[in-house]
Amino acid sequence: MKLTILGGGGFRVPLVYGALLGDHAEGRVSRVTLYDTDADRLTAVARVLGEQARGVSDAPEVVATGDLDEALRGADFVFSAIRVGGLEGRAADERVALGLGVLGQETVGAGGIAYGLRTVPVAVALARRIARIAPDAWVINFTNPAGLVTEAMSRHLGDRVIGICDSPVGLGRRIARVLGADPARARIDYAGLNHLGWVRALHVDGRDELPRLLADPALLGSFEEGRLFGADWLRSLGAIPNEYLHYYYFNREAVRAYQEAERTRGAFLRDQQEGFYARMRDPAAPALATWDRTRAEREATYMAESRDAAGAGEREESDLESGGYEQVALALMRAVARDERASLILNVRNRGTLSVLDAEAVVEVPCLVDADGARPVAVDPLPYHAVGLVTAVKAVERAVLEAAESGSRSAAVRAFALHPLVDSVTVARRLVEGYLDVHPGLAYLDRP
Template structure:
């Protein structure tokens, strides 16, 4: 198979490559195409991949492209991991939000809306290129905000699109371990995950092992709840009150004041920190005389990135260190590999599923799964993936604690899409004003002015 990765100069590309190297089965990827407008970043990442593949004579061939039309023809799968505006754009999203007294995280609230407004027009151009040069390819979206971008791509590419995120599987893995099953694969035989919501806005409502739901017993044990990351973030009393385990990003909604204070008191925002770190990595790895091992340098930066992940939230909750198992990073690359193998028919059946089908938590159009959302609304939920495509598994309706928030945030996403595809400033204004993390219409107006003044990519909204 041929895989084309958009954003091929990105920092997380070696994670995808490492997953491809570990896959020794028939039907694996034999050619990896990296597309990026920045040839310098591509060269640094290619150096890391070359070191990763050292000593493996049958490693996938790696090719570099700076023109999308050259990278697409003949490809079987397309991964999108682009960041419009770069890490500096993320830092600006966060800074502007904080200057206006609201949370600045890159995928939720004002920062996520600004990020989407910059990204959707670029994604629309990419979709046009895909229709021309690779109409039969499957498009796997990593690009954030993942739910919004996946919904746009589905509307433009007619269905051969799926969005992925590693948060739900990580949440399920940690919950299984806390419940006394550390060695079980979250997608393995006998394990069932009742997870539902939107991207970065979902809840684990049930967790079965051999047909028995182990989540109620876990939630009843406060010490066990607070032995894993989400339990320490939210606290046992709140998880017990919900009867569910929220996705880590819901911490911004449930602990808004604490998170805002932690972000305001931080010496650097997360985006500014990563912007500085990654600039140093690419500078050190550039040029023919780059000192030392590019792979070792990348590993050091990756470990630091994982150790500091959601550090402001941990500060807001009362500082704690991440578990060693959570520092391995990645996860989404394994999901992407599983999707490719299942869609291509390369894998056999998972236990309990039909021939060649794999069970994964993905971002897909609702198609009647959740009442209250239309069929085209992208949700994040368990799916079956096979050679015939992807289908959502049946799910219970959203509980009361979730339904209103999901409906509101989906309305924000829809207004954001309307603004970006139609060049509608009023729709962007509505999106910002409706978001639960933006608590004032006046602030929403000021945020829109500030973002459109700062970003040249948002000139269409001025």
């Protein structure tokens, strides 16, 4: 089975390859093709993968190429993990937004909209190319903003594109362990959009254990989301939010923390990864050890500004474990390729699952997966507080898709202005002007 990774020079690709190395069953991935437009990054990541494969007799073959059609031809699965504009683009997204006093985070608020406006046209072009060159391939999208990009690609690939994210998986795992349950046996009631969802129940042997967690302040304070949101707020909600909802519930604190930080997250990652790839240009550098050290620092500083704003302290050792999106991707490929029925939280077309959204809207919900793909399962209706956020953010996503398709600058302004974390139409217009100044790739927004 052939897997093609778009963005194959990306820093997190060794996580995916590491998961593949642990799969020895019949029908496993036997060839990985890395595609990237940056030859130096491709070479660096291929070196890391080469060291990972040492001593593994059936390690998947690795091929690196800068030819997209060659990479796609014959692919059974295509993993999309591109970053349009690179980390310099992310740092610029943060800088422009913070200069106007609003959040610039990569997937939430102004920064997420700017990233989406840059990324959707490229993702759509890729989707069309995949449909032509590899029409039978299944596409697994991890490109952020994951829900928005998956919806854009689904307009050309239908249900053969499935979005993944490690946030719901990590959240469910942490809750299960706090409750003394086996995460593999727990069934999580989770619903919303990507980076905008809530755990409303966690069933173990048919019993919902979440009320026990919400009633115990000590248990709530023993895991990351409990410390991030606070026990009182979680009990008030009656649910455990995805960590990214901290940007909505504690927006002023988050913006202030970003403004006061020595560097934004994007600037930190840009500098860190530039250092990694520079070191990898030395043929004598130990590739895997260098990558491991860099990854450990990256994971330890994840959402550091939000944890500082909440007084949540350092990340726990259990929060630094692997088993995130790469394991979701592997489980998804196994279920489809081997017809092994699995239950996973994925980004798929709604099909009536959340009644407040139309059938084509991509949502993040539990799905049953087999050889026919992923099908969302029925979930309880969202509470009104969640309905408000979910419908508002979906309206923003639709405005981004309209702007990307038509080149309409007014649709781009509307996307910013409608977002719950942008508090003024005037600010929205200034955001569009600011992003046009720093991102040449947005020059397509040249219509009224």
